[in-house]
Amino acid sequence: MxxxxxxxxxxxxxxxxxxxxxxxxxxxxxxxxxxxxxxxxGTDFRGGTEIEVALKQSVPTTEIRHAVERAGFESPEVIEVTSPGTPNRVMIRVLEVNTLTEDQKQAVRHRLCLAEEGEATADPRCANVLVPTEIRFSPGGDKISLRYEKAPDLAAIEKQIEGIEGITLQSRERGVVLANERDHKVDIHLRSKGDLLLDGLRHELGDDKVPEQALRVEWIxxxxxxxxxxxxxxxxxxxxxxxxxxxxxxxxxxxxxxxxxxxxxxxxxxxxxxxxxxxxxxxxxxxxxxxxxxxxxxxxxxxxxxxxxxxxxxxxxxxxxxxxxxxxxxxxxxxxxxxxxxxxxxxxxxxxxxxxxxxxxxxxxxxxxxxxxxxxxxxxxxxxxxxxxxxxxxxxxxxxxxxxxxxxxxxxx
Incomplete structure (x- = not known):
């Protein structure tokens, strides 16, 4: 040619x-x-949380944006995603990310009877409490990992964590779990910004429009x-x-x-x-x-x-x-x-x-x-x-x- x-x-x-x-x-x-x-x-460069949701009904993007704002998130972006197999699909981006502040981390250490360097505090209430030997916070702020010398009491750990401002357990079943029985490792799963965003949408728009789970949740x-x-x-x-x-x-x-x-x-x-x-x-x-x-x-x-x-x-x-x-x-x-x-x-x-x-x-x-x-x-x-x-x-x-x-x-x- x-x-x-x-x-x-x-x-x-x-x-x-x-x-x-x-x-x-x-x-x-x-x-x-x-x-x-x-x-x-995009979220890759500026940071934030992004979720994709397949709504049960068609909802205008302006209504979704206002619902996200009423749920406590600032400057949300709502984009319709065209997908033949998944109708009413939308992508929602917010600037908030899953991070724990230093005050929140310190509050967690205090509730678990840990000092700043990982040693037990001198607080009298911690005398008969099993203190973890190690604590790690995930970069995403959605998980706390603990390690103990002997088998821990998961219900007691759950009570210690409850009530800290800005920290909510993911669920009763998945909140505090034994990750490794041999090493006595415990993972505390917290609700991410994506979970909180979906909960806020469900509260504002109703269960008849918002599903229980998102198709995809990403954060950076x-x-x-x-x-x-x-x-x-x-x-x-x-x-x-x-x-x-x-x-x-x-x-x-x-x-x-x-x-x-x-x-x-x-x-x-x-x-x-x-x-x-x-x-x-x-x-x-x-x-x-x-x-x-x-x-x-x-x-x-x-x-x-x-x-x-x-x-x-x-x-x-x-x-x-x-x-x-x-x-x-x-x-x-x-x-x-x-x-x-x-x-x-x-x-x-x-x-x-x-x-x-x-x-x-x-x-x-x-x-x-x-x-x-x-x-x-x-x-x-x-x-x-x-x-x-x-x-x-x-x-x-x-x-x-x-x-x-x-x-x-x-x-x-």
């Missing part, structure tokens, strides 16, 4: 200034959208979210550095800046599109950005490779003319590969759900700007760098050497 007839050439370089100007403007507008309306960070703390955000930024920067080194070694130093600028251009505009459409920035989005980086640099490297092949073949042409020739020769291949990949992403965007749609949208934008940047960003910048800093040596050093006979002046008769 041939979209471009062999031998046909397009003059891309004559219009490069217009397209570069448009790219700069688009990239600047994308940067503005990072602040207004702003990037919509703000500290872990910040770590994930920093790690995501580092991963993209490290990828750019290694790609620059690869291009400099694989081709020439003058080729590397164009490839990196094109990658920054692609990722910047893709993030701007996510900000404009207010799609969530999650771990899946970071994966999409890294995929865009790989896809774009692959297209750019293929164009660079054809430019390098054509430099010694067409010694009489300028660098700009060789770039036009090389891109024209690779244009048919680019249309086929980009088109097939875009069709796949359209399918995900149309029939996918949740994060799959956001991933497909980011890749669609990345494919479009990545193909464009290989033609109008990477190649023209390489030609400018060669002319500005290397004196046009990319063509000059490959110019054919004149023989002695050619250098000798002709005799005038």
């Amino acid at each position: 041939e979209f471009i007839k062999p031998g046909r050439q397009f003059d891309f370089m004559s219009k490069r200034l217009y397209f570069i100007g448009a790219s700069v403007l688009l990239l600047l507008l994308s940067i503005v959208t990072y602040f207004v309306p702003g990037l919509r960070l 703390g703000p500290k872990a979210g910040a770590q994930l955000r920093d790690a995501a930024i580092k991963s993209v920067l490290i990828a750019l550095i290694f790609i620059m080194g690869y291009i400099a070694l694989r081709f020439d130093l003058r080729f590397a800046p164009g490839g990196i600028v094109a990658l920054v251009h692609d990722v910047g505009i893709a993030l701007g599109a996510m900000a404009v459409t207010q799609r969530e920035i999650t771990i899946s989005t970071v994966a999409a950005m890294l995929t865009i980086v790989g896809y774009s640099i692959n297209d750019t490297v293929i164009v660079y490779d054809r430019i390098r092949e054509n430099l010694p073949r067409h010694r009489g042409l300028s660098f700009a003319a060789i770039i036009n020739l090389s891109i024209s020769e690779m244009l048919g291949r680019t249309i086929i590969t980009s088109g097939v990949t875009a069709l796949s992403m359209f399918a995900f965007l149309w029939w996918g759900t949740g994060m799959i749609k956001d991933f497909a949208f980011a890749l669609l934008v990345g494919i479009a700007v990545g193909t464009y940047s290989s033609i109008y960003i990477a190649a023209p910048l390489t030609e400018w760098i060669d002319k500005r800093f290397f004196g046009g040596s990319a063509v000059q050093r490959r110019a054919p050497k004149r023989t002695k006979q050619e250098k000798r002046p002709h005799a005038v008769v």
Whole structure:
């Protein structure tokens, strides 16, 4: 299949200034959208609790949002999830997470007759009480693990924990359980924010609308979210550095800046599109950005490779003319590969759900700007760098050497 007839050439370089100007403007507008309306960070990066619920009846999202607020949660997000097999499915996100404060931890230690360092207190009421030798709080704040020297009394432990503000046992059956009989290990399961959120919905909307259990409950703390955000930024920067080194070694130093600028251009505009459409920035989005980086640099490297092949073949042409020739020769291949990949992403965007749609949208934008940047960003910048800093040596050093006979002046008769 041939979209471009062999031998046909397009003059891309004559219009490069217009397209570069448009790219700069688009990239600047994308940067503005990072602040207004702003990037919509998901639970992965900002922390919070997320649950998915299959309601028994259809309930408007505004009514669900007000019910969550009345249940004691601030700034909730309610999103309808389209799922053919599960009707009335909604996703609810809140900023609260399952964490125990230091005051709550200290209250638990005090009730269990533990001092700050894990030793028994001197309180007279603890004289005949079995004191745990070890206490651990889970990072999620939904479980407390205790270890004793001999078999503990689970009912007594339950009474010790009851009444602490902000701490509620999960249930009578699952509240205090013997996790390991040999080691005398006890786990105290507390109600998570997801459980409390579902209880609040059931109280506000009624049992006829809200089920007993959620389809999915996830949470992440703000500290872990910040770590994930920093790690995501580092991963993209490290990828750019290694790609620059690869291009400099694989081709020439003058080729590397164009490839990196094109990658920054692609990722910047893709993030701007996510900000404009207010799609969530999650771990899946970071994966999409890294995929865009790989896809774009692959297209750019293929164009660079054809430019390098054509430099010694067409010694009489300028660098700009060789770039036009090389891109024209690779244009048919680019249309086929980009088109097939875009069709796949359209399918995900149309029939996918949740994060799959956001991933497909980011890749669609990345494919479009990545193909464009290989033609109008990477190649023209390489030609400018060669002319500005290397004196046009990319063509000059490959110019054919004149023989002695050619250098000798002709005799005038």
